[in-house]
Amino acid sequence: MPLSALQIVAVILSLVVFWIAIWIVLPAPTYVLLAFSVGAPEVSQWLIAGALSAIALLARAAVSSRLAQLAVAMAVVALGLALTVWIRIPAAVRRFDAQMQGLSLAPATP
Secondary structure, eight states, X not given: OOOOHHXXXXXXXXXXXXXXXXXXXXXXXXXXXXXXXXXXXXXXXXXXXXXXHHHHHHTTGGXXXXXHHHHHHHHHHHHHHHHHHHHSHHHHHHHHHXXXXXXXXXXXXX
16 A cells, blocks of 8 residues: 555655754764754754654554554654653653752852
């Protein structure tokens, strides 16, 4: 069964979301790709929304279309990569708080 226009848009969306999300974990090999490595964690919430949208739009088509199955797989991987940013936040906050513990606004000696 051929994909509808909306499903084709979802395939493209999953490809774009995957392309951007992969740079969350991969170091940029060139200066041009550095923008993706820096920007991908910043827009991770939008990557999550895009991946979930692509998965929802392609869920029914993935039963019969190999292309839709591949696109859903890419969207699931992108979702996992984008979620890693949010999973790491509590540990980063704890480390930040521990490092800032020694700093104080009050002087140590009068």
